[in-house]
Amino acid sequence: MRRIRRKKNQRKRTIYLILLIGILLLLLVIAGRFLSPEQYGPDYNEKKLTPSIQHLFGTDYLGRDMFARTIKGLSNSILIGTLAAGFSACVALVLGILSATIGGLVDKIISYLVDLCMGIPHLVLLMLISFMMGRGLRGVIVGIALTHWPNLTRVIRGEVLQIKNMQYVKVAEKLGKSKIQIAFQHILPHVIPQFIIGLILLFPHAILHEAGVTFLGFGLSVDTPAIGIILSEALKHIATGMWWLVFFPGMMLVMVVMMFDQLGEHVRRLLDPSSARE
């Protein structure tokens, strides 16, 4: 009796954790949206301050409050991540299902495209796309959105191939249902959990890549608050010993990435029937 109750609590805990992480991330985005430019703009009276109560993360050489800049930057990162992950995941869903259900030439072409995309180092591909778009914010967003589908496509393709060999799908085939009907009625519902988890787990990748490519100097202009920009500016002034410029923004980035990781992991636990009751 006690064991059963304990298990029930585990499931509740998972749900609470998902809600908590979701709300935290949402708050971060909203806070970033409502920050006014003055709050993260320069203030020449308060240059190079170490972290204190007024300036939690200190200020930089232009007197800009690093806490506000970090929040704003993360909020931007999450929005870019949402756009990119959403687009990539949809592409992956469509391609994965097409590849596995139609098979033959279509499967070969899609697999070839996946290999093609994965054959170029991800960061180099991002640089190429950014270059193609003439750099700037658009280049970063397009790059991130266009390059994150291959992995998930493979996962979904594998999943669909497995479902295709299930008895009930075979029966549906024998009953004369068309491939499209089977794809929508029998396969799609089973792939949706994979899709949602994959979507959430794309965020960390997207955010880290966005930070990396902006750190290199592609994309956003120098005064936009973005974690990559903040860190590349910190690099320029690293010899002056202002460690807080490096430490706090990066720390927040790591925390956001880990929150998305945990979110994905817990949603998986909830949606996966074999571990939902653990």
Place this chain on the structure above:
Amino acid sequence: MNKYVKYIVTTLLRMVLLLIGVSIVCFMLITSSPIDPVEAYVGSESNISQEQKDVIAEYWGLNNPPVQRYVTWVKNLLHGDMGISIAYQKPVTQILAQRFQTSAVLMITAWILSGIIGFLIGIVAGSHAGSVLDRVLKTFCFILSSTPAFWIGLLLLAVCSVQLGWFPVGFAVPVGKAASEVTVLDRIHHLILPALTLSITGISNIALHTRQKLIDVLHSDYVLFAKARGESAFQIIKRHGLRNIAIPALTLQFASFSELFGGSVLAEQVFSYPGLGNAATTAGLKGDVPLLLGVALFSVLFVFAGNFMANLLYGVLNPQIRKGEGQ
């Protein structure tokens, strides 16, 4: 044996096919950029007239249709001519060769480091699965995988170089020293932090994978039998574990060339390390088309080499494929 040869040939063929595709994609991406190569070449301050710019564009064949330009590019490429870099004013092949030497040292060191550290963490965690030690190591790996390596690089730089002064702040050799006077020790001194930074990228992946594999192996019947024979935990891992977990770990390690290259771009930026990744960043930012194409193509070859070695090794190490059994 016959099957093994066939396996190699088909893998190789597939890779050549991919390489052609990738080269087309790279070429298309770069040539459709709105950044004008002539503008990038002459610089924005120069007062070269429009006619002269047109002459340059004509000379470079920029007005030809894309397919023709691609064919010309590939033809030159096959003759070993990759054009002249705008940013460095040197042949691209020369830059690639020189830069790759610098990068190769960095990447190989980091690659070996991450492989060994990751493998060891994986073995320790896997053989103590479920214990506190295992949980600590697992958490450590999860944190590592969410951490951008270039940030760790920045932290190392801020702490070890700036605060403590143990290591130089950047570059591959001491600044202001003649090339002939640079010693191996100098180079190693400059290599430690970048290599450490770059190795971070690979550790968690290999560790978590090895851990899982070892747990699977330890739950097998033959390990149960070995336990019944009275073998100690160490003997079991040495005799039955290592062989079985080495294959996936090695394959994984060779397949990580893509992340290795990407990571080196960032690590080299942090430490101003004059390698290939640094050249790629410069090329991308300055609109240096020949160099960017060159580096991109080179990185693709590099990834292919890694994947191919992974496939080869898989064949050599896995007796089922080597002897033509299985599939």
